[in-house]
Amino acid sequence: MTAPPLDLTQDAGALTAALCDVPSVSGDERALADAIETALRTLPHLRVERDGEVVIARTDLGHAERVVLAGHIDTVPIHENLPTRVDGDRLLGCGTCDMKSGVAIQLKLAAEVATPNRDVTYVFYDCEEVEAERNGLNRIARTRPDWLAADFAVLLEPSGAVVEGGCQGTMRVHVSTRGKRAHSARSWMGENAIHAASAVLDRLRAYDPAQVEIDGLTYREGLNAIGIVGGVAGNVIPDACTVSVNYRFAPVRSEADAEAHLRDVFAGFDVELADSAPAAMPGLSQPAAAAFVAAIGGEPRAKLGWTDVARFSAVGVPAVNFGPGDPSMAHTQDEYVDLPAVEHCYRTMRAWLTA
Amino acid sequence: MTAPPLDLTQDAGALTAALCDVPSVSGDERALADAIETALRTLPHLRVERDGEVVIARTDLGHAERVVLAGHIDTVPIHENLPTRVDGDRLLGCGTCDMKSGVAIQLKLAAEVATPNRDVTYVFYDCEEVEAERNGLNRIARTRPDWLAADFAVLLEPSGAVVEGGCQGTMRVHVSTRGKRAHSARSWMGENAIHAASAVLDRLRAYDPAQVEIDGLTYREGLNAIGIVGGVAGNVIPDACTVSVNYRFAPVRSEADAEAHLRDVFAGFDVELADSAPAAMPGLSQPAAAAFVAAIGGEPRAKLGWTDVARFSAVGVPAVNFGPGDPSMAHTQDEYVDLPAVEHCYRTMRAWLTA
Numbered sequence: 117m118t119a120p121p122l123d124l125t126q127d128a129g130a131l132t133a134a135l136c137d138v139p140s141v142s143g144d145e146r147a148l149a150d151a152i153e154t155a156l157r158t159l160p161h162l163r164v165e166r167d168g169e170v171v172i173a174r175t176d177l178g179h180a181e182r183v184v185l186a187g188h189i190d191t192v193p194i195h196e197n198l199p200t201r202v203d204g205d206r207l208l209g210c211g212t213c214d215m216k217s218g219v220a221i222q223l224k225l226a227a228e229v230a231t232p233n234r235d236v237t238y239v240f241y242d243c244e245e246v247e248a249e250r251n252g253l254n255r256i257a258r259t260r261p262d263w264l265a266a267d268f269a270v271l272l273e274p275s276g277a278v279v280e281g282g283c284q285g286t287m288r289v290h291v292s293t294r295g296k297r298a299h300s301a302r303s304w305m306g307e308n309a310i311h312a313a314s315a316v317l318d319r320l321r322a323y324d325p326a327q328v329e330i331d332g333l334t335y336r337e338g339l340n341a342i343g344i345v346g347g348v349a350g351n352v353i354p355d356a357c358t359v360s361v362n363y364r365f366a367p368v369r370s371e372a373d374a375e376a377h378l379r380d381v382f383a384g385f386d387v388e389l390a391d392s393a394p395a396a397m398p399g400l401s402q403p404a405a406a407a408f409v410a411a412i413g414g415e416p417r418a419k420l421g422w423t424d425v426a427r428f429s430a431v432g433v434p435a436v437n438f439g440p441g442d443p444s445m446a447h448t449q450d451e452y453v454d455l456p457a458v459e460h461c462y463r464t465m466r467a468w469l470t471a
Numbered sequence: 472m473t474a475p476p477l478d479l480t481q482d483a484g485a486l487t488a489a490l491c492d493v494p495s496v497s498g499d500e501r502a503l504a505d506a507i508e509t510a511l512r513t514l515p516h517l518r519v520e521r522d523g524e525v526v527i528a529r530t531d532l533g534h535a536e537r538v539v540l541a542g543h544i545d546t547v548p549i550h551e552n553l554p555t556r557v558d559g560d561r562l563l564g565c566g567t568c569d570m571k572s573g574v575a576i577q578l579k580l581a582a583e584v585a586t587p588n589r590d591v592t593y594v595f596y597d598c599e600e601v602e603a604e605r606n607g608l609n610r611i612a613r614t615r616p617d618w619l620a621a622d623f624a625v626l627l628e629p630s631g632a633v634v635e636g637g638c639q640g641t642m643r644v645h646v647s648t649r650g651k652r653a654h655s656a657r658s659w660m661g662e663n664a665i666h667a668a669s670a671v672l673d674r675l676r677a678y679d680p681a682q683v684e685i686d687g688l689t690y691r692e693g694l695n696a697i698g699i700v701g702g703v704a705g706n707v708i709p710d711a712c713t714v715s716v717n718y719r720f721a722p723v724r725s726e727a728d729a730e731a732h733l734r735d736v737f738a739g740f741d742v743e744l745a746d747s748a749p750a751a752m753p754g755l756s757q758p759a760a761a762a763f764v765a766a767i768g769g770e771p772r773a774k775l776g777w778t779d780v781a782r783f784s785a786v787g788v789p790a791v792n793f794g795p796g797d798p799s800m801a802h803t804q805d806e807y808v809d810l811p812a813v814e815h816c817y818r819t820m821r822a823w824l825t826a
Contacts, residue, residue, distance in 0.1 A: 192704055195652070214654075245706065284656060288705055297550070299569075299802040300717045301639060301776035303693040306803075310696035310714070314672030321666050338658040341665035342705055347698030349547055350643055350717060350746075351600065352802050354697060359665070362655045362705060391705075421656035447654040447707050448661075 119151040124227035128462040129207060129455040131220040135189075136200045136211040142190040142250070145169045145242040149189060152240050155223065161230040162238075165263065169242035170252040172263050173226055174235070181234040181404075184269035184433070185465075186253065186424065187219045188244030195449045208452040213441030217453045218272025221440070221462045225469065232469040237266060244424065248393045253424050257431060268404030269428045270465075273421070274441025277457050277464075279409050280419035281333055281398030281436055283426055285365045287374050288342070290358050291316050292386040298353045306353035310346045313357040316385060317341065320361070323381065328366035331398045333418035335366035339381070360390065364420070367395035393422055396429035405434040411468040412438065421446065438465075474506040479582035483817040484562060484810035486575040488555045490544075491566040497545040497605070500524045500597040504544060507595050510578065516585040517593075520618065524597035525607040527618050528581055529590070536589040536759075539624035539788070540820075541608065541779065542574045543599030550804045563807040568796030572808045573627025576795070576817045580824060587824040592621060599779065603748045608779050612786060623759030624783045625820075628776070629796025632812050632819075634764050635774035636688055636753030636791055638781055640720045642729050643697070645713050646671050647741040653708045661708035665701045668712040671740060672696065675716070678736065683721035686753045688773035690721035694736070715745065719775070722750035748777055751784035760789040766823045767793065776801065793820075 119138040124131065140148040149169040156164045162173040169189070191211040200209030207217075219240065226238045241252035248254060256263055273280075293313045298306025325337040339361065346357030361382075365374045371392045379387050399405055400416055409416055419425065419437050428435035440457040474493040479486065495503040504524040511519045517528040524544070546566040555564030562572075574595065581593045596607035603609060611618055628635075648668045653661025680692040694716065701712030716737075720729045726747045734742050754760055755771055764771055774780065774792050783790035795812035 192707060245704070247705070286656070286706070297803055299776060299798070300693065300695050300697055301641070301719050302799050302801075303695045303719075304691075305799050308675075308695055310699050311672055311676050313699070314669050314676060317666055317669030317672065320663075321669060336659075338655065340655050340658045340663055340708055341701075342655055342707065342709060343702030344665050344668070344699050344712065345702075346696075347700075347715065349600070350602070350697055350715070351641070352547060352697065353695055357699060360702065360705070364656045364658075421654060443654070444657050444660050446657075448652055 119147045122151050122155040124155055124223055128220045128224050128458045131223060132212060132217045132453065132458055133200045133207055135216040135220055136198065136209050139194060139198060140190050141193050142243050142246040145190050149242065156226060159227055162226060167256060167260065168252060170256055171240040172237065174237045175232060177231065177235055179235040182237060182266045183234055184237045184239055184264060184266040185222050185225065185272065186239035186269060187215055187222050187272045189219055189240050190242050190245050192245050192447050197449055197451060205455050206452045207455055210451060212453040213274045213451045214446035215273050215439055215441065217441055217458045218439035220458065221272055221465060224462055225465060229466060229469050233471060236469065247391050253427055257427055261431065264431065266433050268408060269433050269435035270408065271423050271425050271435060271437050272439040273423045273437045274439045274443045274446055275437045276442050277440050277461050278414050279412055279416040279436050279438050281331065281400045281416050282367050282396045283419040283421065283423045284335055285369065285371060285374060285393060285395030286422040287363045287365065287371065287378065287392035288390040289361050289378050290388045290390055291361055291382045292356060292358045295353065295355045297348060297355045300351045300353055303353050309354050309357040313346065313359055316359045316382065319381060326366065328368050330367060331400055333398055335418045336420055337366055338364040365395060367397045369395065394426050394430065396426040399429065399434050402434040405436055408436065412464055474502045477506050477510040479510055479578055483575045483579050483813045486578060487567060487572045487808065487813060488562055490571040490574055491553065491555045491564050494549060494553060495545050496548050497598050497601040500545050504597065511581060514582055517581060522611060522615065523607060525611055526595040527592065529592040530587060532586065532590055534590040537592060537621045538589055539592045539594055539619060539621040540577050540580065540627065541594035541624060542570055542577050542627045544574055544595050545597050545600050547600050547802050552804055552806060560810050561807045562810055565806060567808040568629045568806045569801035570628050570794055570796065572796055572813045573794035575813065576627055576820060579817055580821060584821060584824050588826060591824065602746050608782055612782055616786065619786065621788050623763060624788050624790035625763065626778050626780050626790060626792050627794040628778045628792045629794045629798045629801055630792045631797050632795050632816050633769050634767055634771040634791050634793050636686065636755045636771050637722050637751045638774040638776065638778045639690055640724065640726060640729060640748060640750030641777040642718045642720065642726065642733065642747035643745040644716050644733050645743045645745055646716055646737045647711060647713045650708065650710045652703060652710045655706045655708055658708050664709050664712040668701065668714055671714045671737065674736060681721065683723050685722060686755055688753050688771065690773045691775055692721055693719040720750060722752045724750065749781050749785065751781040754784060754789050757789040760791055763791060767819055
């Protein structure tokens with residue numbers, strides 16, 4: 117599928133709608149990546165690179181400082197919420213908040229700030245909403261780390277137009293129960309693994325997630341079933357049931373700590389690690405981050421969702437989240453972004469790059 | 472796939488092994504049905520009919536009485552338990568108990584009792600282990616009821632070589648919970664439908680199944696989850712979870728009663744009827760059934776598993792279960808049949824048909 121050409125001269129809100137109306141559920145980003153690459157290649161002040169569905173554009177003005185502005189172009193599955201629609205000051209639809217409004221701001225800055233006061237690398241990447249191994253930024257960090265080299269990075273993930281520091285880690289495990297098959301007409305001859313899974317769900321319901329404070333920011337953890345599957349046939353007592361669990365953990369924990377904690381919570385059950393991504397400490401005391409916070413203004417807060425801030429953090433680039441969407445609307449059917457917030461973030465960042 | 476020809480002159484135990492070694496999981500019975508049809512067509516004293524994977528063979532000696540001997544040729548899914556193996560007096564493997572040992576007895580009687588003392592209709596059918604709509608006997612009862620007309624029917628389902636009366640009904644319902652999607656990093660913004668399903672599982676664990684006595688036979692009910700599924704994506708709080716439940720109910724309940732009972736047990740949840748099959752009263756007081764019981768000997772007992780006895784019962788043909796396997800071994804990985812029991816049942820029935 118070929119998307120219509122992107123008009124980077126329209127305002128950031130209208131550009132957000134245009135980006136959302138090119139569906140790009142994780143794994144299916146090609147049409148949007150093509151449209152972004154095509155639009156950027158018309159801009160003579162940028163050098164553009166393409167690797168899979170990752171598009172990178174950079175100025176090369178010889179400034180002493182280089183910053184990365186990064187955003188993912190994929191979304192969670194569409195849930196009867198496309199095409200976008202406008203309701204007053206709001207733009208509603210899949211991707212409006214998480215995070216095509218941020219991507220629109222990146223594209224507007226790339227097009228309109230031809231001579232920024234620091235060199236800028238714009239990074240657009242795929243598969244952020246799925247397993248870490250498929251993440252486009254993850255791949256580039258391994259295969260082309262030079263493309264990401266910078267003094268500071270801003271991820272334009274939804275942050276309510278507030279600078280958000282660090283991010284929580286995320287880990288998925290499969291917790292399984294075992295039983296014994298039998299004909300369901302003689303259920304007392306078997307052991308029902310699905311019934312046994314109720315003890316796993318009970319532990320989840322009883323779990324009291326921690327709230328952790330770091331550098332004055334509060335990280336609120338979470339532990340949730342995100343999938344369950346069990347059963348053999350309509351007349352067989354099932355001998356296996358698996359609950360898939362997602363743990364969001366504060367930056368005080370390493371991935372190893374998080375895994376040990378989950379094995380403790382689910383002691384007595386089979387626990388298998390599916391995937392994980394580390395948390396990132398806020399790092400707001402580092403000079404480049406502090407300078408950005410000062411330019412943008414407002415009171416920083418903790419980032420609860422996992423973002424690729426952690427990948428920059430891991431390679432020594434201080435990074436923060438800053439984007440217009442309300443993070444609590446991400447991944448909901450009613451996802452939206454306030455159009456004035458999109459315009460505000462665009463103007464604030466433009467001022468930072470042109471002051 | 473073409474199965475090797477069946478040798479109906481070997482003993483009933485060896486024939487059972489030969490039948491089991493032609494896999495015939497529900498929906499995949501063609502090779503075995505072909506082999507049975509081919510073997511029966513060599514017998515000049517039988518008239519053979521074929522309809523889909525149903526094979527029917529009948530004597531036409533003009534006797535005043537006609538009996539049906541019926542068995543299903545499908546099995547539950549294979550679970551690393553084929554090919555069959557012999558261990559002492561036991562034959563182990565998928566289908567040995569439920570119910571290719573019964574099918575072997577039917578085939579031996581069909582081949583060796585050329586002039587029975589009552590006319591016999593041998594019925595071999597498919598898809599007994601799956602949804603009622605796919606059941607071959609069910610189809611024949613609707614489309615060719617004349618093929619099943621008889622004074623009495625014996626289903627050679629595993630009954631431990633004891634006459635078993637009636638059968639329990641079976642019903643499947645889907646019990647669903649609803650929630651609200653949210654990003655799993657902010658789980659408190661959503662409602663987790665999988666966590667909510669723990670209340671459904673708790674009701675199943677707390678359920679105390681009835682034991683019902685009819686005509687001196689005891690029917691033991693059962694209520695079990697046989698499947699569960701829920702989840703949207705690895706980072707989304709799920710908004711739906713469905714537990715599939717199988718209810719085995721005593722012949723005092725109609726299907727309507729059973730459904731009302733389940734709606735009561737799962738009050739507050741979404742309950743959707745998936746499929747059901749009625750129970751059958753024991754009917755042992757009817758003359759043809761009583762005569763068979765007298766000829767076979769022993770003390771009759773209640774049939775717990777659902778069998779197609781209920782279909783004969785519904786069309787007014789008294790029917791019982793009688794077969795060599797231990798019914799509690801049906802659908803287990805360790806399924807087996809005792810070879811002396813196969814021989815015993817074969818000889819007992821042969822004596823009944825030739826006395």
